[in-house]
Amino acid sequence: MIRPSTEADAASIAAIQARCPEAASWAPLAGASYRCDVAIWNGEIAAFLVWRETAPGETEILNLAVDPSARRCGVATQLIQNILERTGGCFLEVRESNLAAQALYRHLGFRQVGTRTNYYSYPPENCIVMKFPSW
Ligand SMILES: CC(C)(COP(=O)(O)OP(=O)(O)OC[C@H]1O[C@@H](n2cnc3c(N)ncnc32)[C@H](O)[C@@H]1OP(=O)(O)O)[C@@H](O)C(=O)NCCC(=O)NCCS
Numbered sequence: 001m002i003r004p005s006t007e008a009d010a011a012s013i014a015a016i017q018a019r020c021p022e023a024a025s026w027a028p029l030a031g032a033s034y035r036c037d038v039a040i041w042n043g044e045i046a047a048f049l050v051w052r053e054t055a056p057g058e059t060e061i062l063n064l065a066v067d068p069s070a071r072r073c074g075v076a077t078q079l080i081q082n083i084l085e086r087t088g089g090c091f092l093e094v095r096e097s098n099l100a101a102q103a104l105y106r107h108l109g110f111r112q113v114g115t116r117t118n119y120y121s122y123p124p125e126n127c128i129v130m131k132f133p134s135w
Contacts, residue, residue, distance in 0.1 A: 002082050005029050005036040005048065012045040013038070016067045022098050023065035024050075034062065037082065039075050046070035049079040057088035064101070076104055084108070084132060093119070096126040105130050 005013065007029060013036070017023055028034050028050060039047040047066040054060045061083070066075045084090060092110070094101050110130040119127035 001040040020065035024063040041070045059087045061092040090132045
């Protein structure tokens with residue numbers, strides 16, 4: 001099940017984030033600028049997705065993490081498809097070394113549309129910009 005996050009989810013989201021160092025180190029709850037969805041798996045919050053609407057019909061995925069105990073069960077797929085059903089286009093950024101996330105996004109139809117050199121810090125790394133749909 002997927003639903004918008006509430007303030008009561010903050011501790012669960014923080015716990016997942018602590019177990020997912022590949023994710024961005026921030027996870028705001030839903031607010032004026034950002035939206036945050038959570039996925040319930042086996043009765044518990046197993047993942048979160050932070051996103052925002054950047055233009056009418058266009059969204060950006062800002063953060064995503066699935067608890068290690070719930071991976072490869074389609075949880076991230078469900079969270080992202082829930083966004084893609086509502087939007088004409090979706091962008092995201094991912095570290096060049098994060099091959100697992102890139103595989104997920106390609107699996108869902110995202111394609112690389114750009115690279116930003118040394119975009120990330122701690123550690124410094126290039127950023128891959130991906131877009132759905134690919135055209
Ligand atoms: C990347 C991540 C979100 C994937 O979540 P998930 O729920 O396990 O993904 P799904 O089960 O929906 O995977 C769907 C498909 O994506 C691909 N995929 C997902 N994880 C993969 C991995 N580790 N290696 C290779 N392919 C992978 C596969 O094609 C997979 O289908 P399959 O399981 O039938 O082979 C999860 O590993 C995670 O939270 N990682 C740490 C945080 C992170 O990197 N966030 C992204 C920041 S940009």
